[in-house]
Amino acid sequence: MDGSNTHPGLQSLYAEMEPHSLYPLWEVLHGLVTPTPQSAAAPHLWSYAPARDYLLRAGDLITAEQAERRVLILENPALRGTSAAVPSLYAGLQLILPGEIAPAHRHSQCALRFVMEGDGAHTAVDGERAVMRPFDLVLTPNWQWHDHGNETTKPMIWLDGLDVPTVRHFETSFAERLPESAQAQAVEDDQSYWLYGRGLRPFRGSTADRRPARQPLFHYPYQDWRESLAMLARSAAPDPHLGHALEFNNPADGGPIMPTIAAHVRLVPAGFRTQPRRATDGTVFVVVEGAGSATIDGRMFTLHERDIFVLPSWNELVLQADTELVLFGFSDRAAQEKLSLFREHRA
């Protein structure tokens, strides 16, 4: 709106309308319908080492049971008070100490866990345990019972990624706690990985077809995705804007892993620099291997193993790999595609 709406009567009209909860669109339209996305979030990087230290200190001060979930929220510095990493997603670092369990609950929110360190703790989903190894991806889809336990001798730390802000936006949060802290074990560990994760599924209508039809698979082991990524890197040229990139796939429908969250991994070969790319999905990245940099709308972040950084919507990303760089990322692309909102631009 240009400066021409300066008719003296307008201000008194505004004042009269306000008690009626009526406001002039033309004074705010430019901020509501922008020509391109103007993210409220800032690009930001959390170094792993200090975050880990704080998390372990929290482990001394509060029990997993007291906390329900002992997690440090990675809140975007430009979104203070929202508990959001980007406006639609939440990220946190969770610690389970040896012998602890995080009690069983379920909720409308979809969650993923990406293992940062530790080996052998478990996430149980509807009575089935996924045994968690470094850089495994484990899902706890919405409204499925889940708990976590660490029967190993070392602390277990993973990144939690949830759609908390999106469920809040739509005001659709439901949650329940199981009276017992852990679920009864219903089937063999990682059964659904074997039954759904390899181009197979239980015969439709058979007694073995026990997982929810739309969300049967919840464990994507590092060993598998790293091997596939290596195969891709060995056998094809990198995509100029992405490097070598693989998405995690829901075998029930060929779509993203959960209704609101998509996840992927990528490998940028040593010495490779990606062409600039923008996309509307806000993304949280974990550096799995290697060193290099991420330049986000002109601001450079140096990357080290296990660092976590966020790429806000429509910010331009350029990745530079000094050594072979492997990243894991999750974003709200799943929701955006369902709502016909996703776009990308490759320069």
Added chain:
Amino acid sequence: MDGSNTHPGLQSLYAEMEPHSLYPLWEVLHGLVTPTPQSAAAPHLWSYAPARDYLLRAGDLITAEQAERRVLILENPALRGTSAAVPSLYAGLQLILPGEIAPAHRHSQCALRFVMEGDGAHTAVDGERAVMRPFDLVLTPNWQWHDHGNETTKPMIWLDGLDVPTVRHFETSFAERLPESAQAQAVEDDQSYWLYGRGLRPFRGSTADRRPARQPLFHYPYQDWRESLAMLARSAAPDPHLGHALEFNNPADGGPIMPTIAAHVRLVPAGFRTQPRRATDGTVFVVVEGAGSATIDGRMFTLHERDIFVLPSWNELVLQADTELVLFGFSDRAAQEKLSLFREHRA
């Protein structure tokens, strides 16, 4: 979280972490993951008469072209500063005076128009005009060019419903203006109503199949929906929780009218009182005919023709019809169902 997390070391940990943008989940978890939805919105009713008066005064003070869109926002009093009627939806009253046009643009936001008064102005979508009559529903789906014009001799007022807050949440707003203020007329008025709106569609692959495949229909005339609603009321008992209720249908997929917004109409027979019902979708209602009341979480609103009221997520609604009551409503149910978030409860 109970009161037991009072270890003295916690506060100093929090203070140290804060500069690193790290925060304890356990202090806020109860607000992030609630057992049931706790809407930030308030139930609210806008009487039509005063809103209409303000809108006509705005018509004296600012031109449609100056305003780009001359609209009074119906902002929820509990959501001050957000331009939202419920957290995910925007609603406004738009005025087009005789001889005016609202210039052509397109944007990522989906919009619906529900005609409150006036007869014969038009909304043009991608070169095709829908001629707007009282209580018609007209869509301007995302990224389709649209303008409005009033070649009649009377003011035209309609309710705008948009997913502005949802597009803002996902940070995916794109918009463009056409250099010319109105689009060239490409086809006969309301052609797509005749070609897509009656159990038909152009032969796949034929030259007549010109509308976007996923969003071909954009005009749902009052005459049609009112007649169907009357037929339903004549031939069946009312649903105890809804009265007689019909949804608007996208004939391209059998789903709601747009990816983010669903709309429906209902008729409550004179003397009928609905059973209490809660649902997670926030809904904006227009009173089309009749008189009665809406009781929302125990708070009663008296209903008159053309009044507009909002029902926040998970608030309990009871409708009482003194005379035959006809309502139009739109909500974010479309988005919620796509994201597996929708729930309802019928008492």
Added chain:
Amino acid sequence: MDGSNTHPGLQSLYAEMEPHSLYPLWEVLHGLVTPTPQSAAAPHLWSYAPARDYLLRAGDLITAEQAERRVLILENPALRGTSAAVPSLYAGLQLILPGEIAPAHRHSQCALRFVMEGDGAHTAVDGERAVMRPFDLVLTPNWQWHDHGNETTKPMIWLDGLDVPTVRHFETSFAERLPESAQAQAVEDDQSYWLYGRGLRPFRGSTADRRPARQPLFHYPYQDWRESLAMLARSAAPDPHLGHALEFNNPADGGPIMPTIAAHVRLVPAGFRTQPRRATDGTVFVVVEGAGSATIDGRMFTLHERDIFVLPSWNELVLQADTELVLFGFSDRAAQEKLSLFREHRA
């Protein structure tokens, strides 16, 4: 296979294998996997007048109840013994005399009825009557109870189109008869036309949402489709290969009217001659209005009102309208698209 497989040992091998039900592919491969479709069907036209005469004579000789369905099969002369009009579809002319009922049954086969003459008889589907007028399209989708009755004073004749040969091909025929000859009337006549046929549907989960979710609409009146076709003809240039053509749409999914059968109407303006077109679907046409000709792979058929003709798969069709020509057609395109088999070629 060329003539080189003349090794003398082959014939004795063939003779030895035959008792084991083993046969050489290379002797028949050219017939099993052809470069283009080689239809077993012939193009053929049935003049309406003589067919009608035979049908009325059958009406004198056998009752509707005796016959279960009093129908003359339009069998393709090149497919003797198969009861098929084209290899995947059946067509017949059914007669219901005043006062008669065709008893209630249901079966796996999908059926459509296209009214040739008479006005006011009914088809009842799951307790709801569609009142049949000339050139109306009425569906009896698979496994829905249906009967027919004629309470008027004149004979009623319609064309039946079924997927009988396809159900036979897959060997999936189930059928049941209702103990009573007619179903009890459950709802008002044509209720589902009003509730599902005009860009609406009953509110999901409401008591009015009684029809099967995937097949709610079963009556497409002539009055509607003819008006839309006229609108199209008035407002656009004809498609060079089709004329003006509209498909019947299933509003539950935006696809064809039934899982195995698609149907459409087209209007060829007086004096217009279509460009040659081939498609893989075998099609049965009815001449609704006008006069002209259909040239099928070079063979010309003169068209008069109510004549019925078949276009076999991949035969080239050219339509010539002497006066404005209106056709109804149904084909197996629905099944072919679901199985990724459909193709067309426009010369």
Added chain:
Amino acid sequence: MDGSNTHPGLQSLYAEMEPHSLYPLWEVLHGLVTPTPQSAAAPHLWSYAPARDYLLRAGDLITAEQAERRVLILENPALRGTSAAVPSLYAGLQLILPGEIAPAHRHSQCALRFVMEGDGAHTAVDGERAVMRPFDLVLTPNWQWHDHGNETTKPMIWLDGLDVPTVRHFETSFAERLPESAQAQAVEDDQSYWLYGRGLRPFRGSTADRRPARQPLFHYPYQDWRESLAMLARSAAPDPHLGHALEFNNPADGGPIMPTIAAHVRLVPAGFRTQPRRATDGTVFVVVEGAGSATIDGRMFTLHERDIFVLPSWNELVLQADTELVLFGFSDRAAQEKLSLFREHRA
């Protein structure tokens, strides 16, 4: 139809109508619309040893190139002349001798290959080789270029399963030969197995996303499915009617492997006898391991390794495992489900 349609006038009516290609439905209705499926096929078993002998003899008498495909058709003895194993499916045993290639072509028909013996030959699909090992499943989906080659020192034999009769039924056969006998190698062997077969897929829109979106995966190795089947057998009770059964899954949509054909494997524990089950899909089985019997509508077939047998539509199957019995099966269930025709009954 009972005996009451004996009116003397009927026969002369029939005689008069016949030249007009008009026939009385009531004389054939009972055969067209049956209360339950009456399969034209017979249950049948082919012992592997003699079939293999004939195939090797054919290898001496005709070259792969002469034959285009050197295959013995397993024709159902009750369907003589149709080249069909069950009415909708074709099965054959193909032999590729060391050094041979089966030249490149593509066609509308979908094909699967199930390896019976030999190790290391390949099927190339659109320039990518799948290296074939015993009991691997390899697909050549419709209209994808494919050839086969054997660079090992031993004969390679596999079972071909195709939808030839279904493509014939719909008259939609297209086929082309590549001028060169083999395709150029475009990517590393089995690349798509690594990129699509393990809960992953190339990042949407990246240069690595080269396979057809709806049919990306075409190699399902024995090693994977056998291991998953063993896991299932170890961790759950067998389904009473199926034993332990896993379907092959298309990761692009969660459906069967191809639009017309579904495939599965099952394991019946030693000593287990399945409860009787009927289903409408005609199925071709291969005995992969073990010994036992299949009783089909009361007729018992003794099973040995590599034997092939067919189960016609709606025939009752009981499996008895003497030793642990592992079967591979493929059927037309995929097509039947798309056309809403599939049913099963478990006694």
